[in-house]
Amino acid sequence: MPFFVYLLGLAVFAQGMSEFMLSGLVEDIAADLGVSIGTAGTLTSAFAVGMIIGAPLMAMLSMHWPRRRALSAFLIAFLVVHIAGALTSSFAVLLVTRVVGALANAGFLAVAVATAAAVAGPDAKGRATSVLLGGVTLACVVGVPGGALLGQFWGWRSAFWAVVVLSVPAVFAVLHSVPDDAPAGAVPGARRELRALRRPRLLVTLLLGALVNGATFCSFTYLAPLFTHVTGVADTWVPALLALFGLGSFAGVTAGGRLADTRAAQVLVAGGAALLVGWVVFALTAGNPVAASVLVFVQGALSFGVGSTLVTQALYAAGEAPTLAGGFATAALNVGAAAGPSIGALALDGGLGHRSPLWVSALLVGLAAVVAGVWRRTSAVLRTRAAGRPPADRPLSI
Known part of the structure; x- marks a missing residue:
């Protein structure tokens, strides 16, 4: 794997920090800028x-x-808006910087995925993707506790400056290491890439990615109240348990990257089934500290192992749309990341208890399994009809 792919992973880590760190800063931002906590929470939605x-x-x-x-322009724009966010005393300006920063982050990630997949070779897209998503998972581990810690000692603005500091070496790394031999999407052209994106296999893969990621972030968002109210652990242990989820996520991305290019079907079938069972078992045993500690790691690993493999399959399914496939895969994951916590909130607000997000996650993965099974069966029927043979029975799988 070319070294500059790991440098792209560093940039993705810095951008992921920005996305996750607000969870621990909302109250401080609200107090400093004179808005309600709910209003300050819209910064996360805007991103x-x-x-x-x-x-x-x-x-x-x-x-x-x-x-x-492309990569340097997006990264510099991301850096500049964080400087503006750290300096502003206006909530409206801060909100705008979050939207612009998210646009830059999304563009960078889409081009980075296409670039890494292109230089990794036709049979190593999974390994390249896992390096970039590894930056996201590490940010998941560090972002929430890191942002909260910086906020406690030096104020919420220090977390924004930390993102700037992390982004500066990434800018220089991109400028000096990324090959500049061709446009990120030079080969097919926009119209041809858009036509390629209409393929049913790709659309189904993107839907599965959204469902699995929705399940992941539905539970991840509400792990802290689950641990304190159901598992019964002290507040001081919550960061360590959240870090376990992040470490599991990193392990899952790493393993998924090594297997996604050669054993994707096995990862999706076995991993998807284990993920569904894991959410159910987690919901049933959340009151046991040992079981909760083990399962939070396991579910992190399975969630990101299956999720990263689906991203890789989207890239393979849209070989004629290398740039836009990365963009739409990024969008699909973020649809899940936005929708999952919202559905979990409905379950919590409906009085279903602190375990309810785990059950919602199980339902979302179960729905993904049904969608995958219907698609697998439908595609098998179409293939066998075209060949003039009766369809063979196939098991439902993700």
């Missing part, structure tokens, strides 16, 4: 919306830029 809209849009706009120019 998610920017990621969903920005991933395909920014990928399309950057298709005819050289890779180095």
Whole structure:
């Protein structure tokens, strides 16, 4: 794997920090800027919306830029808006910086995925993708406790400056290491890439990615109250348990990256089934500290192992749309990341208890299994009809 792919992972880590750190800063931002906590919470929603809209849009706009120019432009824009966010005393300005930062983040990630997959070779897209998503999982581990810690000692603005500090070496790394030999999407052109994105296999894969990621972030968002109210652990242990989820996520991405290019079907079938069972078992045993500690790691690993494999399959399914496939895969994951916690909130607000997000996660993965099974059966019927043979029975799987 070329070394600069790992440098792209560093940039993704810095951007992931920005996404996750707000969870521990909302109260401080609200108090400092004179808004309610609920209003300050819209900063997270604004970032998610920017990621969903920005991933395909920014990928399309950057298709005819050289890779180095596209990546450096997005990263510099990301850095500048965080400087503005750290300096502003206006909530409206801060909200705008979150949206613009999300657009830059989405564009960078879409082009980075396409670039890494291109230089990794036709049979190593999974390994390249896992390096980038590994940056996201590490940010998941560090972002929430790191942002909260910085906020406690030096104020919420220090977390924004920390993102700037992390982004500066990434800018220089991109400028000096990324090859600038071709535009990120030079080969097919926008219209041909858009036609390729209409393939049913790709659309189903993106839907599965959204469902699995929705399940992941539905439970992850509400792990802290689950641990304190159901598992019964002290508040001081919650960061360690959240870190276990992040460590499991990193392990899952790493393993998924090594297997996604050669054993994707086995990862999706076995991993998807284990993921569904794991959410159910977690919901049933959440009151046991030992079981909860083991399962939070296992579910992190399975969630990101299956999720990263689905991203890789999206890239393989849209080989003629290398740039836009990365953008739409990014958007699909963020649709899940935004929708999952919202559905979990409905379950909590409906009085279903602190275990309810785990059950919602199980339902979302179960729905993914049904969608995958219907698609597998439908595609098998179409193939066998075309060949003039009766369809063979196939098991439902993700």
